[in-house]
Amino acid sequence: MTTFTKAGLERLRERMAAHAASGAAPGIVTLLAGGDGEVHLDAFGGARPDSLFRISSMTKPVTAVAALLLAEECRLHLDDPVSRWLPELANLRVLRAPDAEVDDTVPARRPITVRDALDFRLGAGMILTAEAFGYPVFLAAQKLGIAGYGPPSPALPHTRDEWLARFATLPLVAQPGERWLYNIGSHVVGALIERVTGQTLEEFYRERVFEPLGMHDTFFTVPAGKAGRLLDAHVAGEDGSVTLYEAAADSAWLRPPAFADAAAGLVSTAGDYLAFARMLLRQGEPLLSRRTVQTMTAGQLTPAQSEQAFGGASTWGLGVAIATRRSDLWNTPGRYGWDGGLGTSWWNDPAEGVIGILLTQRLQFPTENPVYLDFWTSAATAPAR
Template sequence: MTLHEAMTARVERGEFPGIVTLVARGDDVRVDAIGTTAFGGDVPMRRDTVFRMASMTKPVLAVAAMILVEDGLIDLEEPVHRLLPELAGQRVLARIDGPLDETVPAVRPVTIDDLLTFRMGFGMLNSPALDPPFPIVAASDALPLALSEPDPRTPLDPDEWIRRFATLPLMCQPGERWLYNTGTLVLGVLLARAAGRPLGDVLRERLFDPLGMTGTGFWLPAERAAQLPAHYMTVSETGELTDLTATTPPEVWSHPPVFPSGSAGLVSTADDFHAFARMLLRRGVHGGTRLLSEQSVELMTTNRLTPEQIATAGLQEGYGWGFGMAVTVAPDPPTAAPGRYGWFGGYGTHWFNDPHEGLIGIALTQVSDFMWSGATEEFRELAYG
């Protein structure tokens, strides 16, 4: 079965209304747009359809961080409190499920490296359940910081957001454990302060414009925002695939957000994200211009976690973590060698680079179930074909 046939069959079964896939090796770039942007709708998926990228924002932010490292504006090993003085002296919970007033001192400051590897000591918990009702989870929800799902958005601007976050203790010691999501929220605030510019401007000037990513950003012109596909997910209460678009309707994307989320805030297109992925696959070079050093790309795309941290991270089996993205650490079909890297987005987006095969794969839907239905594995396997 071809990739087109497999994805068409899933659309016809009603798993998602439509999908855009891009598979590239060298100059051979194949894009396929199947179905429509909404169930029952008549707007076809197109090559230039814009998607909410959700957590595929994270690797983009990591590249921006490495550009600022190479500029000398930040250092991976420096404490974050140089630029985020609000976080100086943060204490650590004595136990992760304990009361907020039972704390111990941090053994060392949180560094920028900790933010990029999600080892800052704070993030989404996946045991015994996703974000269990521990006091620290309830306290962060009450602030409201929007530390887990991107929607509904936090109403706080970056300065107020970091001030409130600083009132919380860390969940565990810096460097100890991989905890998802919060690190890149904090990193987004830090990069804006380091550059002296709003985060959206930093990404535009240092990354999107050089790569020609004209359809990527934290917001869209009103007419483009209105074209965003509907967002669906199976909700646990009913077990049915449900339209969740109203949680953050398209018009919300028609103006700059109060808090530009470095974890999940970008919209993009297949070709734009291909430009980003190809730059990494070419080890930092785009169109003959070097945007990032080979050493930075190597740091980003090499596993940084210990075996013990991988075991407790809740990542897919055989995966570790680099800077802002997952990296395979064991042979993983359909490729025999470790080292494939990339990430997912919770709205139903997926990207991988395989440096051994010179292969890029991008699949874009707006159905969250795409991530756990077996569709991503099928996409990846057939992309190699």
């Protein structure tokens, strides 16, 4: 059973309170959970323990769990071609090189599979370098208004079928299975879930994930009666200054999206996400089987792909990253989870039996965010030895 030291918890609270007071993150909620039901939930600045946060890419693990529920029921299989349900994605072409012109292509060597979409090796997605956003294929995607190539926003007007039709006009960046590329895979999984089930993502997630886990404050669209708990979102500048990114009172998350963003569209609370994290730490109980969770949290990438994507310190499973070596105080091998671009983060550490959740609304790359760095440093040193 993991317990936390009083000194470690106080150090965490002091750092978060200082960040809130400075305006670095006007609202912060932190949660550490250990064995035997021990939970330490704190709110700082303008946040309350039940404040609603745009959790951005912490949506991706939820989407993976939803797809794996269908796999357990044999409604799809990991190595099925997605074109069985998404015929728009059959017979795609592939760029000769990532920076090639969009008409400089060759045929795809094989179809995209469900596994490819979940482990982000479908051949489409973001290359997370500054120069890559100037590549012709990414400029073409932006011109088409295809969600998934920029900051999280559920406000784009395309329906699922429109999104698929536009996406299918673009060539893949790499052959299926060859390279880890970020984000777009979850959009494809979202479209797949809707086609397989005949339900919207909001309906299916509510029925099969949120209600069974008691997640009553997790939504793609914030209900009017709960809108007052949504925080403003902010963006950090290069000089560390923080300015308004999106006001809660006029948030896009208050209006139903044309096609829910399965990569980054959810709003949630620390308590709700704890329920989701505990389900995985309990090896799937009560949603998934133990073997399904073990598959989800096992690395799917080759060593070369992990090195290219994460510098060799982590790898990617099905909707989550998994730490593979101690690259920092908190990066314990076997630890799994993911971060959100608007300042949120969740990781489970099975070896320690610890769950950590950080919720802010500060748009910034996680390892450049001082709140993120101080939270995880403090969280790693808070458990008793």
